[in-house]
Amino acid sequence: VIKTTWLRLIVAMALAFGVDGVHATAPLTPVAPVDGPRLVVLGTAQDGGLPQAGCSCERCTAARNDRSLHRAVASLAIWAPASDRVDLIDATPDIGEQLARVEAFRRAIPRPAPLPVIDRHPVNAIFLTHAHIGHYLGLAQLGFEALNTSAIPVYGSERMMAFLDKNAPWDQLVHRENIVLHPLAPGASVALAPGVSIEPLTVPHRAEYTDTFGYVIRGPRTTVLYIPDTDGWQSWKPGLGSVLDQKHVDLAILDGTFGDGAELPDRKMTSIGHPLMTETIELLSSRVASGRLRVYFTHLNHSNPALGPDPQFRQRIEAKGFRILADGQELGL
Numbered sequence: 001v002i003k004t005t006w007l008r009l010i011v012a013m014a015l016a017f018g019v020d021g022v023h024a025t026a027p028l029t030p031v032a033p034v035d036g037p038r039l040v041v042l043g044t045a046q047d048g049g050l051p052q053a054g055c056s057c058e059r060c061t062a063a064r065n066d067r068s069l070h071r072a073v074a075s076l077a078i079w080a081p082a083s084d085r086v087d088l089i090d091a092t093p094d095i096g097e098q099l100a101r102v103e104a105f106r107r108a109i110p111r112p113a114p115l116p117v118i119d120r121h122p123v124n125a126i127f128l129t130h131a132h133i134g135h136y137l138g139l140a141q142l143g144f145e146a147l148n149t150s151a152i153p154v155y156g157s158e159r160m161m162a163f164l165d166k167n168a169p170w171d172q173l174v175h176r177e178n179i180v181l182h183p184l185a186p187g188a189s190v191a192l193a194p195g196v197s198i199e200p201l202t203v204p205h206r207a208e209y210t211d212t213f214g215y216v217i218r219g220p221r222t223t224v225l226y227i228p229d230t231d232g233w234q235s236w237k238p239g240l241g242s243v244l245d246q247k248h249v250d251l252a253i254l255d256g257t258f259g260d261g262a263e264l265p266d267r268k269m270t271s272i273g274h275p276l277m278t279e280t281i282e283l284l285s286s287r288v289a290s291g292r293l294r295v296y297f298t299h300l301n302h303s304n305p306a307l308g309p310d311p312q313f314r315q316r317i318e319a320k321g322f323r324i325l326a327d328g329q330e331l332g333l
């Protein structure tokens with residue numbers, strides 16, 4: 001017991017002084033104890049990132065001129081400090097800076113030997129949602145030409161795993177054993193650390209190459225539903241409400257690609273899919289108002305009015321108790 005208490009104290013001190021913690025948005029409720037498992041938000045932008053290539057809209061221009069407005073592509077780390085375990089959800093085109101953030105918080109933990117200068121096993125496993133560019137292109141950085149990782153377990157749907165196994169250049173990662181594929185069935189829970197597990201569920205979403213998974217992440221105190229990319233909620237059978245009930249979700253991190261539908265004059269919103277933030281708020285407002293559910297939006301498109309510069313849209317969302325997820329934010333599990 002004394003040893004454990006000591007370890008906790010050291011970890012707590014290291015975290016308090018050694019980690020570049022960013023809390024751009026105050027969480028609705030306090031996070032779990034500092035040595036407990038948590039989610040660390042590695043990115044919150046839609047696949048194209050913020051700023052997006054080739055775009056000079058006011059949000060992209062502002063993000064290009066001010067690094068603090070930059071958002072990496074949507075990804076989460078599931079971190080269990082006591083077990084020294086880190087798992088990623090999705091491998092984005094921004095994986096370089098995202099692994100740097102992971103390394104920063106891992107280095108803050110006392111360990112018998114320091115992490116190697118080149119760490120070919122920077123995370124314990126990667127859980128993929130689907131094969132749209134923002135969600136898996138980062139795997140390329142694990143290959144022979146770059147980090148050359150050693151046997152990182154990669155989990156995803158059967159179709160997603162077959163896609164990587166059968167198509168260049170991804171098949172080379174498999175042949176060279178940079179990654180090891182683990183097909184998962186919806187509902188199959190994977191234990192990550194004591195009291196921490198992850199379970200995939202099938203999500204309706206444009207399926208050009210693969211189907212799409214969302215994930216339920218369970219910690220000792222909190223159950224999180226992570227759905228960064230989905231078609232409108234009307235395509236969900238059963239509905240989102242039943243999933244939240246069945247899985248006993250306390251905190252939902254949901255597709256916030258588009259705000260209110262007025263933002264893309266030259267593209268048909270209905271052909272792109274995605275629930276609007278305003279629709280999600282309408283669907284979940286009574287749960288949020290009663291305190292049964294916390295909701296954060298992620299996967300924000302560069303066109304989303306919640307990104308500013310006018311603060312009114314974001315303020316309207318927050319007035320209803322909903323929040324915009326911030327890069328670097330930590331949410332206790």
Ligand SMILES: [Zn+2]
Binds near residue numbers: 046047228
């Ligand atoms: Zn996406």
Ligand SMILES: [Zn+2]
Binds near residue numbers: 052061
């Ligand atoms: Zn833009």
Ligand SMILES: [Zn+2]
Binds near residue numbers: 130132205229
């Ligand atoms: Zn997608």
